[in-house]
Amino acid sequence: MEEFNSTEYPKHREWEAKVFSLPKIPRGDEGQPAVLRQILNAVINKVPYNTKIKFSGSQSEATLEHLCRWLRPIGMVHKESGVWKISDESLKWLESNDDLYLTAIFCANVRFIGELLVKLYTPKTIMDLLEIAQEEYKLSWKTKSEINNRLTWFRQLKIVEFNDFKHTYFLTKKGLDFISKIDYVTPEEIKIVGDITEEEKEIPVSVWAVDLCELTQEQLRKRKPSIGYIPGDIPEICETLSGYIQLMYSPITKEAFLNYSKETFNIAVSSASSFITTLTNIDYIERKSIALYESSELAKTWLTSKSALDLVYCIHSKVLFVFELLKELEIEPLDVKELAVIAKVSYGFETERIEEIRKRINIFKLALLIQEETPGKFSLTERGKKVLNVVTIQQKQITESEDLTKKNGNITSNNSINNSMIDECLMELRLAAKDSSNPSRFERAIKTAFALLGFNATWLGGSGKTDVFLNSPSIPKYSYTVIIDAKSTLSGVVSEGQIDFVTLKEHKKLHSADYVAVVGFSFQSERLIQRAIDHKVILVDVDSLEKLIKFHYEIPLQADAYKKIFSQVGKVDISVLKEDRRLIERSGQLIQAIMDCLIEESFDLITEGLLQERDIYRSLRNNDIFSTPPQLDEISEMLKFLSSPFIGCIGRSKEGYYALGSLSDAMNKFNFYAKSCEAK
Numbered sequence: 292m293e294e295f296n297s298t299e300y301p302k303h304r305e306w307e308a309k310v311f312s313l314p315k316i317p318r319g320d321e322g323q324p325a326v327l328r329q330i331l332n333a334v335i336n337k338v339p340y341n342t343k344i345k346f347s348g349s350q351s352e353a354t355l356e357h358l359c360r361w362l363r364p365i366g367m368v369h370k371e372s373g374v375w376k377i378s379d380e381s382l383k384w385l386e387s388n389d390d391l392y393l394t395a396i397f398c399a400n401v402r403f404i405g406e407l408l409v410k411l412y413t414p415k416t417i418m419d420l421l422e423i424a425q426e427e428y429k430l431s432w433k434t435k436s437e438i439n440n441r442l443t444w445f446r447q448l449k450i451v452e453f454n455d456f457k458h459t460y461f462l463t464k465k466g467l468d469f470i471s472k473i474d475y476v477t478p479e480e481i482k483i484v485g486d487i488t489e490e491e492k493e494i495p496v497s498v499w500a501v502d503l504c505e506l507t508q509e510q511l512r513k514r515k516p517s518i519g520y521i522p523g524d525i526p527e528i529c530e531t532l533s534g535y536i537q538l539m540y541s542p543i544t545k546e547a548f549l550n551y552s553k554e555t556f557n558i559a560v561s562s563a564s565s566f567i568t569t570l571t572n573i574d575y576i577e578r579k580s581i582a583l584y585e586s587s588e589l590a591k592t593w594l595t596s597k598s599a600l601d602l603v604y605c606i607h608s609k610v611l612f613v614f615e616l617l618k619e620l621e622i623e624p625l626d627v628k629e630l631a632v633i634a635k636v637s638y639g640f641e642t643e644r645i646e647e648i649r650k651r652i653n654i655f656k657l658a659l660l661i662q663e664e665t666p667g668k669f670s671l672t673e674r675g676k677k678v679l680n681v682v683t684i685q686q687k688q689i690t691e692s693e694d695l696t697k698k699n700g701n702i703t704s705n706n707s708i709n710n711s712m713i714d715e716c717l718m719e720l721r722l723a724a725k726d727s728s729n730p731s732r733f734e735r736a737i738k739t740a741f742a743l744l745g746f747n748a749t750w751l752g753g754s755g756k757t758d759v760f761l762n763s764p765s766i767p768k769y770s771y772t773v774i775i776d777a778k779s780t781l782s783g784v785v786s787e788g789q790i791d792f793v794t795l796k797e798h799k800k801l802h803s804a805d806y807v808a809v810v811g812f813s814f815q816s817e818r819l820i821q822r823a824i825d826h827k828v829i830l831v832d833v834d835s836l837e838k839l840i841k842f843h844y845e846i847p848l849q850a851d852a853y854k855k856i857f858s859q860v861g862k863v864d865i866s867v868l869k870e871d872r873r874l875i876e877r878s879g880q881l882i883q884a885i886m887d888c889l890i891e892e893s894f895d896l897i898t899e900g901l902l903q904e905r906d907i908y909r910s911l912r913n914n915d916i917f918s919t920p921p922q923l924d925e926i927s928e929m930l931k932f933l934s935s936p937f938i939g940c941i942g943r944s945k946e947g948y949y950a951l952g953s954l955s956d957a958m959n960k961f962n963f964y965a966k967s968c969e970a971k
Contacts, residue, residue: 295387297472300395301380306476309402310364311430313440320348322447324390327367330358331377331385334368340375341554354557360524365400390448391469397444398473403428405475407441408466411451414459417442427478431666488659488674494681495674497596500604503589504614504682511685514611516640518650519569522556525653529597532575535566536590539576542583573609599658600674606654607682612638616651617671617679620661624668627652629722636717636837637687643721687714713844716740717837724812724833725783733779734758737810741775743840745850757798763850771805773857774798778811785811785830787819792826806857810836814862824861831856831863838865846872846879880916881929886957889941889950901947904930933957937964 303309319326326346333344333355340356353361359375362368367381377385384393398405403424410423420438424430432438442460445451450466453459462470523531538551545567552563567584570576575590586594593601607613612634619625619633631648634640640647652669655661660675671679716739723733731752738750738759747762759775776795778785790809799807807828814820814830823830839856848871855867888910893900902910904927912920934943940957942949 294389295383295392295395297395300392300473301399303399303474306402306481309400311402312364312437313397313401313404313444314361314365314367315440316358316361317346317349317351317353318443319346323444324393324447327362327393328385330355330362331367331381334359334375334377341557343557356555357557360527365397367396391450391465394445394448394450394469395473398475403430403437404441405470405473407438408445408450408462408470408473409475411460411462411466412470414454414457414461416459420460425666428481429666431663433667486662486672488672491674491677494677495598495600496604496678497592497598497601499592500598500601501681503608504604506608506683508686511683512639512688514609514685515572516611516634516644517572517647518606518610519572520562520565521569521650522552522558522562522566525650526657528654528657529599529602532590532602533594533597535570536575536586536594539584539586540591542579542585544582545584546582548584573605575605599654600660603654603658603660604682611685612640613651614679614682615684616648616655617660617675618684620669620671621676621679624664624670626667626669628725629718632718632721633714636721637714638685639688713743713840716743717840720836721812721833724779725781727779727781730777730779733810734777737775737777737836740836740840744843744853745847746853757802760802760804763854765851769851771854771857772802773806773808774802774804776807776809778809780812783812785809785814785819787816787822790819790822790828792822792828795828796826808857820861827860829857829859829863830861835863835865839868842868842872846875848872848875877917877921878929881921881925882933882957883954884911884914884916884921885926885929885933886940886950886954889948890953893950900949901944902949903947906947 314327316323316330317326326349329346330344333342338344338355340359341354343352343354344358345351355375359368359370363370366378368375368377370376380392380396380399384396394404406428407420407424410420415423417435417438420442421432421435424432424438430437442451442453445460445466446453450463450469451460452463454461521528521531534555535548535551539548548567549560549563552558552566553560558566567576570590571578574587575593576584577587579585589605593605603613615638616630616634619630625633627645627648628643630652631640631643631645634648635643652661655669655675656663658674659672660678661669662672664670716736720733720736720740723729723736726732734752735750738748741759741761742748745764747764749760749762751757751760757774758777761773761775763770763772774795776790776798778789780786780789795807795809798804807826808831809823809828810831810833812833814823814832820830839853842865848868852868852871855871856863856865859867885907888907889900889902892898892902898906904923907926907930908921908923911917911926914920930941930943930948932938933940934948938960940951940960942951
């Protein structure tokens with residue numbers, strides 16, 4: 292074995308240019324270094340890229356193409372004109388078989404390799420090393436997997452050993468010799484990388500891409516929630532799309548598309564078909580016939596720039612929560628989980644789809660629209676801020692309601708409940724439901740949620756106590772009470788073992804409560820649901836509670852109506868409120884229809900604006916806004932209400948009813964009374 296002098300070791304990249312991870316290649320019986328040699332020799336020997344390379348003792352199904360992609364970030368292989376080649380350093384290692392030289396390659400190209408080895412000059416546990424990586428080297432690793440990957444390589448290269456008794460790692464003689472010869476970065480030398488778009492004067496985006504995003508609010512709301520499946524790694528998305536667009540520059544068969552996908556990315560037919568859907572959704576391919584596909588004019592236009600930023604504009608024009616995500620980051624740095632909740636609460640996602648948010652984040656980073664401000668939390672770059680100032684984005688999906696303020700610890704209305712306040716409540720409810728380390732957070736969120744529904748809600752909390760107590764606002768004879776048990780879980784699924792039905796029964800008796808509810812993110816176990824039925828407990832999931840709040844600010848119900856919710860057992864069914872909502876909605880429609888009818892008749896020369904109840908009935912019976920025509924008694928009651936001295940929107944004489952103003956005048960009167968009802 293030829294050993295290299297340290298002066299011959301590979302030149303180090305700048306710290307900012309080094310990659311975060313070692314290549315994740317199969318281990319096999321002979322270890323990862325032997326596997327690495329086999330891969331590099333396969334490249335030299337021009338083995339077909341779609342060949343699944345077999346390693347002794349490994350079940351790996353990876354093709355040579357995939358293996359090369361995994362090695363490319365650390366510079367051991369590269370691609371020229373579609374052909375994989377090994378680097379000069381890789382060739383040196385193969386010819387010498389010097390494992391210290393391989394370690395030097397890792398040190399030169401990957402963060403926290405030499406730095407970790409130097410720290411092992413004195414023995415350390417894996418958690419000691421993770422803490423050093425996080426605090427001294429500002430690496431955003433939340434688990435020990437990256438440290439473990441490095442230690443696995445080091446042990447196979449025999450430069451690190453493990454003390455089973457003390458659970459510490461330490462350098463071997465070979466390792467001690469190695470660290471005396473290498474360069475490494477100290478924490479003081481690390482530069483905090485700034486925003487490289489800071490000096491940009493203009494947004495480097497194509498005019499045609501900007502034109503794509505001139506959308507109405509209706510068009511923005513109708514976009515699809517999912518970007519969809521994309522083969523390969525996101526950092527290579529532009530190269531991936533470029534390859535497919537060129538493949539389909541002229542019409543090709545689906546079979547040719549599937550074959551290309553299999554040969555290039557080794558993906559299944561189902562995955563390749565999913566990618567066809569992705570390309571169709573963003574208008575990058577067109578179906579020319581049953582079996583023929585061709586790149587669209589939009590795709591061919593994008594191919595001239597292959598710009599990641601142009602691609603983001605294309606995606607925004609067809610997919611929900613793209614530039615809207617930037618709007619949320621403008622307010623404050625957020626993590627993936629928080630963004631997934633916002634997408635669900637405010638932008639039309641049916642569920643919290645973290646994988647979709649990660650996909651957007653990675654594409655945004657590629658387009659230099661966002662940056663990682665602190666580990667796991669993202670903020671806008673200057674380019675991101677500029678883009679946000681000029682693009683049209685979707686408005687949040689929340690009904691116009693009233694502003695929330697807090698008075699003596701309780702929610703009260705103040706002028707109007709602001710959309711953002713409702714958003715905050717719903718977001719906190721979802722995030723707190725999975726924050727199992729802080730159960731009181733979810734309890735407080737539940738208390739706020741039910742206060743929004745009009746209940747007198749009290750947070751009790753504490754060990755052995757009921758979490759939240761609800762009292763409907765009425766006299767004792769007609770009010771009802773509910774005790775609520777809050778169950779936050781990291782996974783989001785509440786299991787049977789987390790609910791103590793015996794204790795719930797005791798708490799119900801202690802508080803003389805009418806009903807018992809358990810609130811959690813989700814309940815899936817059929818056995819748990821049956822036990823809730825047996826113990827007369829209602830299980831309220833976060834999705835249902837969110838819908839109740841949104842429904843309430845579309846069509847407000849009295850707390851008495853929600854008695855139908857709590858009198859259920861087992862899993863909650865909010866459809867029991869459908870009739871209550873329909874009746875209130877119908878009353879609102881009837882007010883508007885009657886006012887419109889009288890105002891329209893105001894200048895009629897025959898009626899002189901005076902209409903009897905039957906005249907109004909004849910005018911409204913064919914009105915499309917009603918699912919069933921309004922009855923004469925409904926119209927009569929509404930006319931009495933609108934003509935009462937307190938409302939005074941219409942007048943009454945012997946000849947009939949007549950309008951006393953416009954519909955806006957009526958609305959202003961109702962708004963005045965609403966403000967007069969505000970808690971002081």
